[in-house]
Amino acid sequence: MHTFDTIRPFYDSEVNKAIHSIIDDPMLQAMMMFTFPDDRNQDWKRQMLHTHSLRDFQINFIYPGLKKVLEKSSDGLSYSGFENLEPNTAYLFISNHRDIILDTSLLNGCLYENGLVLTTSAIGDNLVKKPFLNTLSKLNRNFTIERGAQGRRLLESSIQVSSYIRNSLIHENRSVWTAQREGRSKDGNDLTQKGVLKMLTLSHLGKNPFDAFKEIKVVPVSISYEYDPTDILKLPELLAKARDEKYIKSENEDFLNLLRGIMGTKKHIHIHVSGVINDEIEEINQKEINLSEKFAELSLLIDHKIWKGYKLWPSKYIAFDLLNETDRYSDRYNAEEKEAFLQRFKEKVQTEDPVTRENFLAMYANPVKNKESIQMINQP
Structure with missing residues (x-):
């Protein structure tokens, strides 16, 4: 399928050569140190150099990296x-x-x-x-x-x-x-x-x-x-x-x-x-x-x-209530969750600027608004 060569991922037959081309790249080294922090002997490198399929690369390296990201962040x-x-x-x-x-x-x-x-x-x-x-x-x-x-x-x-x-x-x-x-x-x-x-x-x-x-x-x-x-x-x-x-x-x-x-x-x-x-x-x-x-x-x-x-996580309901100056969804979050969101909000945004404030809160509140619209349509 040569018509796809400019956009497609690697074929399995190309995987090992591609790995060899990046194996010593500092960015890959940093990624693998993050993914396998206890691997002092760089066993990941030996395993990667013997990888010959996209699935093996994804399951053995990308998936563990994803799990580590979830753990840390x-x-x-x-x-x-x-x-x-x-x-x-x-x-x-x-x-x-x-x-x-x-x-x-x-x-x-x-x-x-x-x-x-x-x-x-x-x-x-x-x-x-x-x-x-x-x-x-x-x-x-x-x-x-x-x-x-x-x-x-x-x-x-x-x-x-x-x-x-x-x-x-x-x-x-x-x-x-x-x-x-x-x-x-x-x-x-x-x-x-x-x-x-x-x-x-x-x-x-x-x-x-x-x-x-x-x-x-x-x-x-x-x-x-x-x-x-x-x-x-x-x-x-x-x-x-x-x-x-x-x-x-x-x-x-x-x-x-x-x-x-x-x-x-x-x-x-x-x-x-x-x-x-x-x-x-x-x-x-x-x-x-x-x-x-x-x-x-x-x-x-x-x-x-x-x-x-x-x-809809508590952050969405909190933002909706703040944006609309209401307490409609106050039963969907507690005081600790609201304080944590407000702290994040104040650290990131110039809250005295109404345009900035509105756009930041709307980013979180719009999913609530959208789900409300579905509920209104489905009401008898």
């Missing part, structure tokens, strides 16, 4: 819904997106612990420009999405990605993770972009694009962090948008977000998979509405599945 990971998925079955996981690396790593950790097919996962090419990160990404079974493409090149790139996803799901029986939108949600308001859904159908040439979903198993995923480790790093872009200003990323911004996401404080984390939604997709497809309206309904369906599955 969280109060634990919980999950739900995985019992409804089938072994040896490929799924298209469409997820809300908070953290560059952890979202997919956490999902794969849950899939591994439940004996399910691991994913190949989308990542923006802007995040893997450094040679070491590019190699590590391919070893972790990531495929790249070209950011910044326009016009004809954007269409070509989108068709290539769509074809790669379809090939992975149908011909390789490999699950795929993709975010519900381009890039992470900065404001906590998780909305599915129709463009992402349309991209998924581009490989279904010559047929009704919506029929493309019949051949794959679409599963919405909700990822909930009690504390967003990159919350303060997301604020400048939110503030620029609030002030109708153009936001320009700093040179190392993506890398700083990557590091903060891994090691920053998260407290509790929960992942929920909603189950396959193919029946609901087929209901939409049978409606006598135009294609644009079908994609709009599918976007809303995925939104609602993600919002419903999102676990």
